[in-house]
Amino acid sequence: MKMRGKRKDEMTVEQSIVGGSLHGGSLQMNRNTDHVNSHIRVNRSSPFGSSYKEACNLGLTWLYNLGNTCFMNSAIQCLVHTPKLVDYFLRAYRKDINPLGMNLCIFRIQQLVIVLLKELVLAFCPLVMFFVGGLFNVSYSLSQCALFGQGELALLFGDLLRKLWAPGATPVAPRAFKSKLSAFAPQFSGYNQHDSQEFLAFLLDGLHEDLNRVKYKPYIEAKEAEDRLDEEVADEHWRNHLARNDSIIVDVCQGQYRSKLVCPACKKLSVTFDPFMYLSLPLPSTTMRSMTLTVMSTDGSTLPFPVTVTVPKYGRCKDLVQALSTTCSLRDDEKLLVAEIFNNRILHFLDNSSDTIELIRDNDLLVAYRLPKDSETSSLVVFMHEQVERHFLNATSSSKMFGIPLVARISDLSRGSEIRREFLKLLNSFLMPVEDSLNEVDNDQNSANEDIDMEDVISSRLSDRDVNSDSGSGDDSHLGPDDFQFYLMEERGGLLSKVQKMQMNEIVTISELTRPINVLVSWPDKMTKFTILPHWFKLPFYP
Template identity: 45%
Template sequence: MAFGELLRKLWEPGRQPFAPRGFKVRLARFAPQFSGYNQHDSQELLAFLLDGLHEDLNRVKLKPYVESKDEDDRPDEELARENWENHKARNDSIIVDICQGQYKSTLVCPVCSKVSITFDPFMYLSLPLPSTLTRTLSVKLFSTDGATAPMTYTVTVAKQSRCKDVILALSKACSLGEDERILLTEPFSILDGPSLVREEDSLTAHRLPKSSEKAPLLIFVNKRTEEDSLPKKPVRYLGSPLITWVPEENFRTGADLYHVFERILQPLRKTPTVSSVNVEDAKHEENGLCNHLSEDGEMGINDNDIPNVNASVEGNPQVKAFGVCNHFLKDQKLFQFYAGEERFGAKVLVEMNKELPDIFSRARSNAHIYVEVNWPQQALEEYDVKQLETAVEGMRTGFALKKQRQEAVSLYSCLEAFLKEEPLGPEDMWYCPSCKEHRQASKKLDLWRLPDILVVHLKRFSYSRYLKNKLDTFVEFPVHDLDLCKYIPQNDKAVYDLYAISNHYGSMGGGHYTAYVKLLEENRWYSFDDSHVSPVSETDIMTPAAYVLFYCRVRNENSNGYLNHGSCQNRVRN
């Protein structure tokens, strides 16, 4: 009744403005979220209003029980028709007749590839805007052989992206070789390809040769060494763990493990100046090798233990006289290794001149060996440990970026994005009837049946864990001849004309609504701004404030083939 009174007021003769306070008060009784005078969402109000009108006008007074039948690999046409008939058996109103369409939803299990197809009704299309579809990630990439220093790469991926998508984008950014692969990690865990990348993930990546795919992984977890005299403090980790693989040969003793670790650290070593090399040390040259004995006098070194010397200093006479200065034995006193098969499990001390613990010999392919490395103060001074830190936390980068004005996008590109296949979120897991498990399936939507009155909602309000934002993207939408024929399998005419726009000006916290409406009898557009109504040119109705678009199907009802707009007018007024 309240809505009927509102319509009568709007269409009665005269040009006096009308404030629908009575309608709003009655609406708030059924929907308290719309009470008061704070800013409310016009699309949410419209959705509630259409649902309420449908229930009030439903011709079905006693809704029958409708049992869903199995797909049984039946044709889509049969499934769609059956689901629409079942929907109409319980929901039959003028709202369904002119405002509801049907889309096809396809779910695919990422594990067993089970396909599930359903057909569901819709009242409006909520289309995402491009800036909500992608996120910018800054991921630090570590080499696993000490060939290069850690580098940070910035990539753009889909908002609902999986680890394999991030790896693919990162592979292109770093020019990954055909014989290489990338391992994506967050602190203390390795992410697999199908996993969905979450907003809170702090990502790092590691570059490995493909030949190491079956080799056990060495995960070096670095932490500061606290003095025994100090009170016990929480463990202080040094950035991200370093990862490499277990060599197939020459890997038997603690010294071999140390050499592997020293090789990874090589790019982090603070380069000494030539003047710091003492020429007096040349007196101790023996066969071109300057060996620094450890404090206990032990010296067990072979050619394989000698680190490479930076080629840029080879020509210096002081360094040449000094020979290849090996820091290996000196560094043995820097680090202590404790190895274990679990991140937080028990670990055993790795001694330099003894065989490696049994966990190394019994490690199977793709196993993980965790090596806890204690860093004393001297090591912190000799290496640039800041490079171990993840400079930017992966997913949060995209939300921390300042809002920038977006380039214009078309309504068709928004629709394509809506229909694009994407993985479900962790909170929307799908129960796979084949696996008997909840899975993060991929979902694909397709339009199947379109209504006469098509409501298009542009999702300008973006919500995340870290940021709430309004998008001012300029969307170019057709005023005439919105052609959706290629998006539906039916032969029905799917060409639409625009007849109304709901605009929102402002931000998330507050704003102002206006509307543009086409008076079909006059074929003229008007601007509605509170109590002010004024004519507006059709060329001026397309703005970044457009929030909800109202389209009417244009039917070819004349024998001469010309489009008849009268039917559209009748459907809008009725």
């Protein structure tokens, strides 16, 4: 990006006190001076008298709001405190006034046409003018219109700037400037609120036209860059631009940017350099964000744990996975599978590394499952949890989802007993100690009259024999209403529904199109008291 002129935004007030007087108080900006007051008396007894303070506070004057014109005042204050513009308008800027100026703008041409039509109709058909005169209700004559655009906007802006920078200046009401502005740009007429950036863009364009040192713009044909250096092409485009546009606005507010275009068909590269006066940029904000996820094992070896990582705000899923891998010390033989959890089930997997994470909200529940890399050939099984609640008053029952889904790679899905064995292995890390389980049951009012040895229940439900046995005997005799029930789920119409209850001693039929395999585990009432899984999202360390 290239800007014309040196950027030395400095402003100093030079003063010399001779014999108790401030002689020739001058404003120096960019090493140019302009005498704003020939003689200021300063009290000898106080080197910091009121006049001295006035000289130091030059330009610190506000503008009155004319209705809701703060959009205009804020833009004007920005310009009248731009050092090089102040330096320019406090000097003899009138020599740069372009006699054409804003007359070349399309809205001025339209107004000129209206005035010409009015004069023609009035000269040749005065009777017609009597009836249709309202169509030509223009507040100025043809002679006035011929002089209307000859630097008036720049002259009014210059006068306004000098009032604000005059010593001892009082607040200024920019009525004359506002009136002329409305004549040039009817969209800013009235005293309603408008867009400040739109006004500033119009004002800069108008000042450039009024102060353009080029009176007659030559036609210049742009040349192709071909194989020339960017510096050479950029200088050529900038010279061409200056041949048609040369003003203080170009010096201070215009630059040049490089744009590159590649044809998708022929792969031809086109490089151009275009001038600009303003760039639309987003408000400054952080480019990073923090995300908290739960990391879970898929072999039941460890409890889940929360991890907070910092990732690019507009990054991709691969950035998230990479940050997680570093934070949780992922081994070389492991990989992460990130999923979004909603209503105690997996909404979707974030398995496309190029997907953006911008749409993930801060309160979304994300889980990262640690999977072995060498298990790609095994089926991915997702275990969801359901608890059946029986209502004794009306003899009915209802079910609700709970907990965090468990994920595992299972190679043998031939029988329900194999699926049950893998589920119990995953559940091992969530088991509470026997002492805690007994205390939990003792505190439950509903179990006060039940004569059950909880230690025997835990041993019978989640014994080492169940978890580690490979016999697959398929004995279903010990499974009753107080044991886990497994159901195969399939997606139908965007919703998961039960399609088959798994029997431990029977072959499970799974469609090849069902990937991943969703299994709903129905928990008996007693079992929810032996594990922290139902309460995982409520634990204090979870966000």
